[in-house]
Amino acid sequence: MKNKKYLNWTLNQNYNQFRKENKMKRTITIEDNLQEIVDSTIEEVKDLLIEFCNKNEPDDCPDINDLDESGRVHEIIDSSVPIYCGEIRDLWYLYKDDFEEAYEDAGIGDNPLDNDGMAAIYFYIESKVYAWYDEESKDIFTNWDEENFKRCEECDERIRENEERTILDGLTPLYYCDECYRDLTNE
């Protein structure tokens, strides 16, 4: 009699344990949109590079710091950092090590959870954007250059349009080479 009681108790305990474990097992979904965030930030910096080239017509590919003179690169990255606690928490859950490393590399402080973890995410995105810029900006610049300027066949310099030429001033060439000043109006 005593044994049976004990057996029942044990079975009950096991059953309760079983229920408890099964109840504890939950599946949660974490949305991983970090790559998407990085990609769209890069797109914006790419647009900024082209905008800068159109405005300043540089001879060589500008440094990313040239683009950031007005603080635009900083602004673009800053506005791409998630602001909702849930999103930040999820990304931290998935990318803790990467964020900590980015924060450490930035050498800005010793608490990676600074600013609710947003600072580390900022530096992470920044590092991805800078790495992309190192890799891709020269090609983008070259494409922009080829699309916007013809080159002198003699010296491979840009052909300029003489913006000061007027109808009355028929003698100065409309197009000329920046280097040898060859008149290229009719070419």
Ligand SMILES: [Zn+2]
């Ligand atoms: Zn020339």
